[in-house]
Amino acid sequence: MANIMEIQNVSKIYGPLKALQDVSLSVPPGQWLAIMGPSGSGKTTLMNIIGCLDTPSLGEVILDGVRLSSLKPGELTTIRREAIGLIFQQFHLVSYLTALENVMMAQFYHSLVDEGEAMEALERVGLSDRARHLPRQLSGGEQQRVCIARALINHPKLLLADEPTGNLDEINEKLVMDILHKLRGGGSTIVLVTHAPEVAAHADRVIVLEHGKLAEDRLNERGGDAGPLAAAGLAESEGEVGGAKMAS
Amino acid sequence: MGAKTALQGNRPFLFRMLASSLVRRRSRLLVALTGIAIGATVLLGLVTLCYDIPRQLSREFRSYGANLAFVPVGGALALDRGLLEKARAFLPQGELVGLTPFRYESVRSRMLPYTAVGTDFTEARKTSPFYRVEGAWPARPGEILVGGDVAERTGLGPGKTMPLDGRNSRRERYDQEFAVVGVVITGGVEDEFVFLSLSDMEAMTGEEGRVDLAEASLSAGKDELERIAGAIKAALPGVDARLVTQVTRSEETVLAKLTSLVYLVTAVVLTLTMICVATTMMTVVLERRREIGLKKALGADNRRVAREFLAEGLCLGIAGGLLGSALGLIFARVVSENVFGRALNPELFLIPLTVLVSALVTVVACLAPVRRAVDVEPALVLRGE
Numbered sequence: 001m002a003n004i005m006e007i008q009n010v011s012k013i014y015g016p017l018k019a020l021q022d023v024s025l026s027v028p029p030g031q032w033l034a035i036m037g038p039s040g041s042g043k044t045t046l047m048n049i050i051g052c053l054d055t056p057s058l059g060e061v062i063l064d065g066v067r068l069s070s071l072k073p074g075e076l077t078t079i080r081r082e083a084i085g086l087i088f089q090q091f092h093l094v095s096y097l098t099a100l101e102n103v104m105m106a107q108f109y110h111s112l113v114d115e116g117e118a119m120e121a122l123e124r125v126g127l128s129d130r131a132r133h134l135p136r137q138l139s140g141g142e143q144q145r146v147c148i149a150r151a152l153i154n155h156p157k158l159l160l161a162d163e164p165t166g167n168l169d170e171i172n173e174k175l176v177m178d179i180l181h182k183l184r185g186g187g188s189t190i191v192l193v194t195h196a197p198e199v200a201a202h203a204d205r206v207i208v209l210e211h212g213k214l215a216e217d218r219l220n221e222r223g224g225d226a227g228p229l230a231a232a233g234l235a236e237s238e239g240e241v242g243g244a245k246m247a248s
Numbered sequence: 249m250g251a252k253t254a255l256q257g258n259r260p261f262l263f264r265m266l267a268s269s270l271v272r273r274r275s276r277l278l279v280a281l282t283g284i285a286i287g288a289t290v291l292l293g294l295v296t297l298c299y300d301i302p303r304q305l306s307r308e309f310r311s312y313g314a315n316l317a318f319v320p321v322g323g324a325l326a327l328d329r330g331l332l333e334k335a336r337a338f339l340p341q342g343e344l345v346g347l348t349p350f351r352y353e354s355v356r357s358r359m360l361p362y363t364a365v366g367t368d369f370t371e372a373r374k375t376s377p378f379y380r381v382e383g384a385w386p387a388r389p390g391e392i393l394v395g396g397d398v399a400e401r402t403g404l405g406p407g408k409t410m411p412l413d414g415r416n417s418r419r420e421r422y423d424q425e426f427a428v429v430g431v432v433i434t435g436g437v438e439d440e441f442v443f444l445s446l447s448d449m450e451a452m453t454g455e456e457g458r459v460d461l462a463e464a465s466l467s468a469g470k471d472e473l474e475r476i477a478g479a480i481k482a483a484l485p486g487v488d489a490r491l492v493t494q495v496t497r498s499e500e501t502v503l504a505k506l507t508s509l510v511y512l513v514t515a516v517v518l519t520l521t522m523i524c525v526a527t528t529m530m531t532v533v534l535e536r537r538r539e540i541g542l543k544k545a546l547g548a549d550n551r552r553v554a555r556e557f558l559a560e561g562l563c564l565g566i567a568g569g570l571l572g573s574a575l576g577l578i579f580a581r582v583v584s585e586n587v588f589g590r591a592l593n594p595e596l597f598l599i600p601l602t603v604l605v606s607a608l609v610t611v612v613a614c615l616a617p618v619r620r621a622v623d624v625e626p627a628l629v630l631r632g633e
């Protein structure tokens with residue numbers, strides 16, 4: 001429907017192991033979803049399926065109205081390129097390219113390289129003075145912010161972050177969370193995998209996986225103005241407004 | 249925006265990425281580059297030599313080697329020197345390198361029989377450049393050369409003297425002592441001979457004007473030689489002029505052997521280069537699995553991944569080819585000067601050809617690694633800790 005992401009009875013089976021079992025989930029546009037769960041519970045597996053990097057063994061994923069099972073591998077690549085921004089725990093920056101060039105690379109594979117725009121993206125994550133540094137000349141926090149700038153450069157409808165703060169200290173974790181807050185304020189849909197409850201607390205909604213099953217699904221209750229508004233994203237009216245916006 | 253515009257707008261970044269990869273990872277690519285450069289060095293070096301040396305040799309054969317022989321005909325036992333001078337008039341002056349008379353006499357020295365050859369040493373040096381003389385060529389009357397085998401048997405050499413005696417056609421005895429100034433080595437029958445100047449031989453025997461054989465060297469092609477020989481035979485009944493083909497044949501044999509050797513060595517070297525590049529690129533692909541996975545995760549399809557790797561291979565191939573061409577020219581020059589003793593006259597069109605072959609070989613060597621690269625599953629490599 002109007003949901004940006006619809007997961008219907010998805011399972012992922014590796015031989016005897018069921019990494020995901022019958023997971024169903026609906027995410028309206030603009031929602032910030034946190035996925036929690038113990039190690040090996042299937043969080044990364046779920047992220048990869050949502051991110052079109054992997055396909056489910058059973059079940060169906062519908063992204064922005066598109067049924068993924070009906071697509072060929074090449075078309076999945078297109079969806080990934082057009083609609084999704086990825087942030088990884090291990091950053092995955094290209095070692096021989098500068099911070100700026102790493103961001104530009106995402107533009108390169110998406111559409112058109114625009115150095116000025118890439119520079120602005122680095123500015124937004126507070127790294128304009130590090131633009132010409134190679135990844136090894138950057139701290140972990142700085143590398144992760146380059147990674148975020150890269151994920152955001154093509155204005156994805158859906159931002160997927162797999163433990164983006166897992167390798168960062170508290171200060172850098174706060175920097176990253178601030179950036180994500182700004183994004184959510186701008187209407188982006190965020191899916192964030194984390195082990196840390198204090199990170200999950202920033203989200204509008206938290207789901208918990210256990211042994212590949214959806215064990216918990218709750219809305220965060222929070223003070224302040226952003227929380228209730230975003231949480232209301234689940235409500236019918238807001239969802240339709242958001243859906244209309246996404247459909248354009 | 250059209251796909252074409254996107255491609256053109258992105259091209260500078262493609263080059264930037266390529267340059268960064270090549271420059272910032274240069275130590276990794278050094279092995280491949282060295283391999284390609286060595287391959288190109290050998291390729292250009294050998295092909296240049298293959299081109300240049302036989303050409304130089306054949307020029308030498310043609311301009312110096314005897315290619316026309318005059319022999320007596322029609323019952324005559326010898327040529328007359330006057331007849332030879334008449335034959336000389338038929339030889340175009342501009343193309344005549346040398347005309348050497350030969351007269352053979354059976355002589356004895358210290359009881360042993362020898363064949364003495366009377367000739368013109370100045371001309372012989374021109375028509376028989378393959379005569380190797382240890383010591384000096386005779387320059388004054390009374391000086392002689394002995395053949396290598398004679399020298400070995402008798403212990404004669406520069407500084408020694410050699411008495412010659414015999415009888416002329418009038419049965420008159422002669423006897424004279426000569427100074428040996430050099431030993432001539434050809435590997436042929438000449439090694440059995442004793443060489444003296446024709447005038448010394450005439451003085452010794454008291455018989456003048458006889459020549460048994462003459463050899464001319466002309467820088468002319470086969471057709472012209474045949475024409476000249478025909479003209480001489482027609483005009484001078486006592487002379488038969490024959491084309492000497494032996495030299496040409498040996499020249500062709502040398503060429504063919506050299507060429508097939510070069511092809512063989514080149515094929516081996518190119519194969520080794522290909523293996524070296526393929527191995528290096530395979531390592532490069534393994535090292536860069538994450539990067540490839542990342543590019544795919546960012547939306548690069550297989551074609552782009554393959555294209556970028558091949559472009560990198562192409563750059564390596566061209567760089568290696570250029571480097572190797574420079575080294576190859578140096579290599580060919582050194583070999584040419586030290587082994588063949590002559591300056592190199594390189595064919596410049598071989599350089600772009602070498603670069604092209606290097607680029608091709610590198611790209612072909614990259615095909616298997618590239619197939620590996622496009623098979624990378626982003627979900628798997630990006631998951632890795």
Ligand SMILES: Nc1ncnc2c1ncn2[C@@H]1O[C@H](COP(=O)(O)OP(=O)(O)OP(=O)(O)O)[C@@H](O)[C@H]1O
Pocket residue numbers: 014017019037038039040041042043044045046
């Ligand atoms: N390609 C694969 N082949 C076989 N098993 C796999 C594969 N990928 C993942 N698994 C298994 O699936 C299960 C879920 O893995 P997943 O990476 O999704 O866990 P996770 O929740 O992300 O864990 P972590 O918190 O440690 O990152 C694990 O038991 C893992 O070993």
Ligand SMILES: [Mg+2]
Pocket residue numbers: 043044045162
């Ligand atoms: Mg994980």
